[in-house]
Amino acid sequence: MKKLDRYGYVFIAPFWIIFLIFSIYPVALTFYYSFTNYSGSGTAEVVGLANYARLLSDSYFVEAFFNTWKIWGINFALQIGLALVLALIFSDMRMKLKGLAFFRSIFYLPNLITISSVALLFGILLDWQHGSLNMILLNIGLISEPINWLNEPATAQLSVSLILTWMWFGHSFIVVMAGVSGISKDYYEAALIDGANRWQTFTKITIPLLKPILLYIMITSLIGGLQLFDLPMLLTDGIGSPDGSLNTMVLYLYNQAFKFNNYGYASAVAYGLFVITLIFSSLVFKGMYGNERKQARKV
Amino acid sequence: MAIICFIPFLMMLVNATRSNEAILSGFTLIPGSSLVENYTNMMEYVNIWSGFKNSLIISVLTTVLSGYFSALTAYGFAFYTFRGKNFLFVFMLVMMMVPGQLGLIGFYELSKNLGILDSFIPLIVPAIASPFVVFFLRQYIKTTLHPSLIEAARIDGASEFKIFHTVAIPIMMPAVATMSIFTFIGSWNNYIMPLVILFSPEKYTLPVLMGFLKGSQVAQNLGSMYLGIAISVVPIMIAFLFLSKYIVNSISAGSIKE
Numbered sequence: 001m002k003k004l005d006r007y008g009y010v011f012i013a014p015f016w017i018i019f020l021i022f023s024i025y026p027v028a029l030t031f032y033y034s035f036t037n038y039s040g041s042g043t044a045e046v047v048g049l050a051n052y053a054r055l056l057s058d059s060y061f062v063e064a065f066f067n068t069w070k071i072w073g074i075n076f077a078l079q080i081g082l083a084l085v086l087a088l089i090f091s092d093m094r095m096k097l098k099g100l101a102f103f104r105s106i107f108y109l110p111n112l113i114t115i116s117s118v119a120l121l122f123g124i125l126l127d128w129q130h131g132s133l134n135m136i137l138l139n140i141g142l143i144s145e146p147i148n149w150l151n152e153p154a155t156a157q158l159s160v161s162l163i164l165t166w167m168w169f170g171h172s173f174i175v176v177m178a179g180v181s182g183i184s185k186d187y188y189e190a191a192l193i194d195g196a197n198r199w200q201t202f203t204k205i206t207i208p209l210l211k212p213i214l215l216y217i218m219i220t221s222l223i224g225g226l227q228l229f230d231l232p233m234l235l236t237d238g239i240g241s242p243d244g245s246l247n248t249m250v251l252y253l254y255n256q257a258f259k260f261n262n263y264g265y266a267s268a269v270a271y272g273l274f275v276i277t278l279i280f281s282s283l284v285f286k287g288m289y290g291n292e293r294k295q296a297r298k299v
Numbered sequence: 300m301a302i303i304c305f306i307p308f309l310m311m312l313v314n315a316t317r318s319n320e321a322i323l324s325g326f327t328l329i330p331g332s333s334l335v336e337n338y339t340n341m342m343e344y345v346n347i348w349s350g351f352k353n354s355l356i357i358s359v360l361t362t363v364l365s366g367y368f369s370a371l372t373a374y375g376f377a378f379y380t381f382r383g384k385n386f387l388f389v390f391m392l393v394m395m396m397v398p399g400q401l402g403l404i405g406f407y408e409l410s411k412n413l414g415i416l417d418s419f420i421p422l423i424v425p426a427i428a429s430p431f432v433v434f435f436l437r438q439y440i441k442t443t444l445h446p447s448l449i450e451a452a453r454i455d456g457a458s459e460f461k462i463f464h465t466v467a468i469p470i471m472m473p474a475v476a477t478m479s480i481f482t483f484i485g486s487w488n489n490y491i492m493p494l495v496i497l498f499s500p501e502k503y504t505l506p507v508l509m510g511f512l513k514g515s516q517v518a519q520n521l522g523s524m525y526l527g528i529a530i531s532v533v534p535i536m537i538a539f540l541f542l543s544k545y546i547v548n549s550i551s552a553g554s555i556k557e
Contacts, residue, residue, distance in 0.1 A: 011375025
C-alpha cells in the first residue's frame, strides 16, 4: 500500500509544477516589485514602503476606488432586484408561468458575449451624434436634443452600470432560480393553507432560505466588480474619460504598469486591491452570518 | 424583459447591413443592402477570422488541458494518502481566493524572462493548474467513485494510470463537462491577459481584436463596425441556441453544492 501511495505525488505533480511557476511565483514576484521602483527594464531598486505610502495618498486611486464602488453598487442593486422580482414571478405557484427554460436562456445570452464586443456595441449605440439610442429617443420625442451619454461623468457611470446589469442579471436569475427550486414545496403549501399572500410568502420563506445563495451571488459579484476593467477601458479612451469617472482600480493598475511603465507602483496597486477585496468580502460574510450566530447563541 | 435583452442585438444586426450614410441619417428596423460593401471595407483593415481562429485554438487547448490535468490532480488528492496532502489542498484553496490581477505584473515579467511573450504558451499552459476545477472535481469524485472499485481494478492487475483512465475518467466525465463549459467561456472572453501578452495583430484573440477595431480606420464606417461586432457575436449566439440547456444547468451546478 505504501508503494502505491507514492502515486499520489505523481498524480498531483503536473498541477503543482505549473501552479508554482505560473501562479505562485508571479504573485510573489509582484509582491517583491511592490517594494521597488522597477520600471520594466533595467534593475529594480528597493524603495521600502514608498509605493504603499504613495498609494494611500494617491487621489487618482481613491477616485478609482469610489468609481468602482459606484458603478458596481448601482449595477448590483438593479441586478439582484431584477433577479428576485423575476424569481418571484416564475416561482409563484398560483401563476404557473410556462417557458422558464426559454427565458433563462434569453436572459443569460448577453453574459456569454465577449465583453469587448459588448463594449464596442454599446459604444456606438450610445454615440452622441449617430448612436441609435439617441435617435430612437429623439424620434419618440422623449428628448429634444441628443444626450452625450459618454461625455458626462454621471451618465457615463450610469451607462456602465446599466450595461453590467444587462449582462449579469440573467446569471443571477439562474442562480436564484436554482436556489428557489431547492426550497421544499411543503413550506409554500403550508403558507398557502395559512392564507399568506404572495409578498408574505416571498419575504418570510423565499428570502430567508435563499440567504446562502444571495451571499454567494454577492461575494462573487463583488470580487468581479472590484476587478472591473474591460468595459470602462473600451467604452471611452482607455484612461477613464470623462473626467476620470470611468477610471476603475484595475484600469488604473493596467495603465500604471503597461502605459506608464511604473511596474513597482502598479504592483503596490495590485496588493492594495487585494487587501480591499479581502476586507469587503469578509465584511459581507460577517454581515450575512454574524446575526445568525448571535441568534443561535440566544437559543 | 426578453425584448430588452434582445434589442441591442437586433439593432446591431440591422445596422450591420446598412451603409454609413443610412445609419447617420436615422434609425429603422428594415435591413439595408450594404452588407457586402461593409464586409469588404472591414476586411481591408482587420482580419476578423484570424481572431476567431486564435481564440478557438487557445480556448480549446485550455479546456482540454484544464479538464485532463484537473481530473488527474483531483484523483490524486481523493484516493491517495501521502505526507503534506492536507496542507497542499488547503494551500490550493487559499490561493483560489487570490484575484487574477494580483500576479499580473509578475506573470508578464516571468513570460518576458522565459521568452514566451507574444506567443500562445502563457495563455494555454497555466490552464494545467486550475484550482477551482480541481476542487470541484475532487468533491464530485469523492461522492461518486467508491474506493472498492479501484481495489477491484488493482486486483485485476491494472496499473494506477490505467485505473485512472478507464475507471475514474468515465465516472468524472459529467463533472468535467460542466467545468469545461466554464473554462471555455472564461478563456474565450478573457481580455486582459491576451492584451498584455500578445503584440502581433495576427496573433490577437477575438476580444483583443475587437478593441483593436475600435482604434482603427474601420471605426469611421459605422456599418462595418456593426458588422464586425455582429460577426464576433453571431456564432456564439448560434452555439448557445443548441447548448443553452447545458450551459444554464452548469451555472446552477456550479453555485449549488448542498
